[in-house]
Amino acid sequence: MTATYFAVILVTLVLMCVYVIGFLSENLYNTEKVDMFAKANVISMSVAEQWADNPQLSALRFEGIVNNSLAGTSIRGVITNTAYTVLYDTNKESALVGKAFMRDVLKQGIDGEQAEAYSEANGIKLLMVSVPVEKNGSIVGGVYLAKTVSGIESTISETSASLMIFSAMIVALIGMLSFGLSYIITAPLAEFTRAAREISKGNFKYRIKVRGTHEITQMAETLNYMCDELGLLEEKRRKFVSDASHELKTPMAGIKLICDSLVQAPNADPEMIKEFLSDMSEEVDRLTRIINRLLVLTKLDGAVSIKPEPVDIKALADRVVRKLEGMAAAKSINIHRLYAEKEFEPAVLDRDKIYEAVYNIADNAIKYTPEGGDVYIDIQLRDTFTVIRIEDTGGGIPESERERVFERFYRLDDSRSRETGGTGLGLAIAKEAVTMHGGTIEIADGAEGGCAFIIILPSVPYTEARG
16 A cells, blocks of 8 residues: 555656646746747837948847847847848957848748748757848848756756755655654454454454544444354354254154164064054154245245235135145034125235245144134224234233244254144244245234234235336
8 A cells, every 4th residue: 555655746747847847847938939930020110210221231220129028138230131140249359240140930930921940959948049131011121049958957957856855855845744644554454354264264252442532443344243243143043953963864864763673573573563653654754844834944045036926815714724724624623714894905925925924824733723612714804904813712922032933943842843743843934934925923922821923024015016
């Protein structure tokens, strides 16, 4: 980061210096050029009024005009006729009066242009300008002025040196500041890097010390929160794997025991073999149920969206009742459809997921209701919510256990669950399905001592969804 700051500042300062020097140079040269053109035009108009055919007379008249115009300057002035013969020259030592004086810039002036040019010889740079001398509408000669611009070059050199010193001071100051700033920024980033490495190794207990600027503090808090969530997720994953392994191991152990018993009884009675195979079939069925429930949970975990469609909620509940009537009849349990006389508009829901949720809860209600008991199923509409209530007359669920019953593989009565073939996954599947719809499941005390599961689903009538 320090190198980047240095590079950015250095490039900025170089561009600034180039711009300032270029602007200053152009401005100084333009100012000098405008001043010389002004003097040349004043001289041109003045000598035009004093122009005479006699060169000697003209030279005498021109001397006062030119010297007065160029007084106090180091400008050299030359006046020639159209034949480039020098009529007057401020540089007496050159002895050019009466001789030819040829310059490209002078030729342009005599041709009628206001010309300028630069030349450099022996390290001396000259600025030259030329304007025509007009009399009675015709060009009779030209005015040539020349001046060294070493003063301008000296000013530019001094300014450049000052800018370089100033730039060096800025670079040094910015360097110290950027080094300090980069340390302030990169030190926490280095700690974030260490945290990322620890997390990648599975160490979710690693924590970053929260300090620094507001943004850095937010990043540290976010990363620590992520570690907490990953730790909880890892704990749930391990518990799930442990529970799933335990659940799968139990029927497998039963199957293995039955097989070993058959192998160790070569002359087994056919009735005993039939009984063993029946037990093995039950264990296989149980194993199949566990696997199927795990597959359902896997699909729910991986789902990114539901598939909404118009659903007749009354018909869905009737389908669940028909599916469970045989099980209820075997225990002399009465299923009461309290919604039977009601009518509902089709609601936009995922049919399969809600059916699975209602079925699992109703199935549990029948399993945990004693023989001769009752199960009540009702449907109500509350504003934009569909409420499905499934109530039983079983033993109920203690208040302290109501949150845990939705955990995977959790069973309130483990021994009874094994008798009823429970896997501890039904309620977990139901909650996942309802949650995906943005709904909730509540548990309340039943009117006759059991418990009531209340499914609350935000639903839009099909007529509104279609419109």
